[in-house]
Amino acid sequence: MKALEERILREGKVENDSLIRVDGFLNQQVDIAFMDELAKEFRRLFADAAPDKIMTAEVSGIPIACSVAREFGSIPVVFARKGVPVMEDEQVYGSPAKSFTKGTYATMRVGKGFIKPGEKVLIIDDFLAHGEAGLAMCDLIRQAGAEVVGFGAVIEKQQQGGRLKLRTIGVDVCSLAIVKDIKDGRIEFTESGR
Amino acid sequence: MKALEERILREGKVENDSLIRVDGFLNQQVDIAFMDELAKEFRRLFADAAPDKIMTAEVSGIPIACSVAREFGSIPVVFARKGVPVMEDEQVYGSPAKSFTKGTYATMRVGKGFIKPGEKVLIIDDFLAHGEAGLAMCDLIRQAGAEVVGFGAVIEKQQQGGRLKLRTIGVDVCSLAIVKDIKDGRIEFTESGR
Numbered sequence: 001m002k003a004l005e006e007r008i009l010r011e012g013k014v015e016n017d018s019l020i021r022v023d024g025f026l027n028q029q030v031d032i033a034f035m036d037e038l039a040k041e042f043r044r045l046f047a048d049a050a051p052d053k054i055m056t057a058e059v060s061g062i063p064i065a066c067s068v069a070r071e072f073g074s075i076p077v078v079f080a081r082k083g084v085p086v087m088e089d090e091q092v093y094g095s096p097a098k099s100f101t102k103g104t105y106a107t108m109r110v111g112k113g114f115i116k117p118g119e120k121v122l123i124i125d126d127f128l129a130h131g132e133a134g135l136a137m138c139d140l141i142r143q144a145g146a147e148v149v150g151f152g153a154v155i156e157k158q159q160q161g162g163r164l165k166l167r168t169i170g171v172d173v174c175s176l177a178i179v180k181d182i183k184d185g186r187i188e189f190t191e192s193g194r
Numbered sequence: 195m196k197a198l199e200e201r202i203l204r205e206g207k208v209e210n211d212s213l214i215r216v217d218g219f220l221n222q223q224v225d226i227a228f229m230d231e232l233a234k235e236f237r238r239l240f241a242d243a244a245p246d247k248i249m250t251a252e253v254s255g256i257p258i259a260c261s262v263a264r265e266f267g268s269i270p271v272v273f274a275r276k277g278v279p280v281m282e283d284e285q286v287y288g289s290p291a292k293s294f295t296k297g298t299y300a301t302m303r304v305g306k307g308f309i310k311p312g313e314k315v316l317i318i319d320d321f322l323a324h325g326e327a328g329l330a331m332c333d334l335i336r337q338a339g340a341e342v343v344g345f346g347a348v349i350e351k352q353q354q355g356g357r358l359k360l361r362t363i364g365v366d367v368c369s370l371a372i373v374k375d376i377k378d379g380r381i382e383f384t385e386s387g388r
Contacts, residue, residue, distance in 0.1 A: 079222060
């Protein structure tokens with residue numbers, strides 16, 4: 001998506017060969033009108049998926065997930081949580097995910113009532129990198145007997161291989177901007193989409 | 195707000211005298227159309243505040259903050275983060291906040307570029323209880339030389355005293371549902387608003 005690539009080039013900060021910060025519109029400060037534009041594109045790309053529900057991972061996937069849900073007629077958004085549950089007796093599905101950015105493992109979890117058998121769930125996240133959070137969310141959805149109808153990322157970092165892992169388990173992956181490579185601090189894109 | 199009180203009574207789970215779970219529409223699963231309704235009410239209540247920006251605390255304040263931002267003409271949303279920054283050299287404002295639910299302290303922080311001197315910032319959060327997160331966010335905003343033009347919570351738990359703390363430092367507080375008391379698992383509301 002051209003407008004997104006331009007914005008990443010204009011405002012993104014390349015921290016190293018594998019980390020781009022887009023805190024100004026996606027990760028800490030959120031440009032709501034731009035999220036709604038991106039959401040329209042996700043709607044177009046996943047129109048055939050006809051999701052009943054959107055799932056995302058806390059934290060920074062939440063704004064774009066909410067915008068996408070609105071585009072699909074205000075279907076519910078569920079977020080997979082990380083860390084220790086407040087209530088110990090919570091009935092949850094859980095799945096482990098490694099964070100390469102933080103170098104830690106976290107159990108992703110979702111309350112059992114929030115994903116129902118047979119539901120069609122579209123996963124929306126801000127980044128697709130190593131795909132660990134995505135795999136964990138697919139696992140949570142499938143544990144519930146529901147169906148993953150797609151995975152949409154705002155920004156994909158191709159070299160980190162997340163797409164391949166998700167495709168291997170049969171998930172339709174679609175990103176709005178795909179970073180092919182970062183060379184000497186310069187970002188190179190490849191054609192976005194499926 | 196009547197529709198909100200009814201929904202809390204219908205779907206809220208009283209865990210103990212100080213904890214109500216509204217995971218089904220606010221905290222883990224989000225009802226987007228309902229968030230947009232609540233946002234319209236916040237817009238009405240804070241019309242005179244004319245905010246330039248919305249601030250919220252990760253995680254569950256984010257969906258309602260995004261809806262409120264859209265109501266005010268898609269102004270930016272900034273979220274105050276908890277925990278350890280990924281990038282150690284990050285330039286941030288920080289302020290400590292105690293979580294009574296989790297029994298821990300966390301430093302809330304926001305990147306220095308995201309709140310500018312003179313900006314009018316409206317804080318929106320899902321809950322107002324002890325007011326610790328609210329106080330920390332006010333501190334972050336004031337460190338940046340910006341102005342707190344109000345604090346809006348979806349649900350306030352009156353007995354935990356957060357409103358008084360925020361009023362004491364001169365902040366206009368407004369909640370859409372105010373829980374006066376929880377007796378034998380029954381929720382009692384008092385008139386909501388300022």
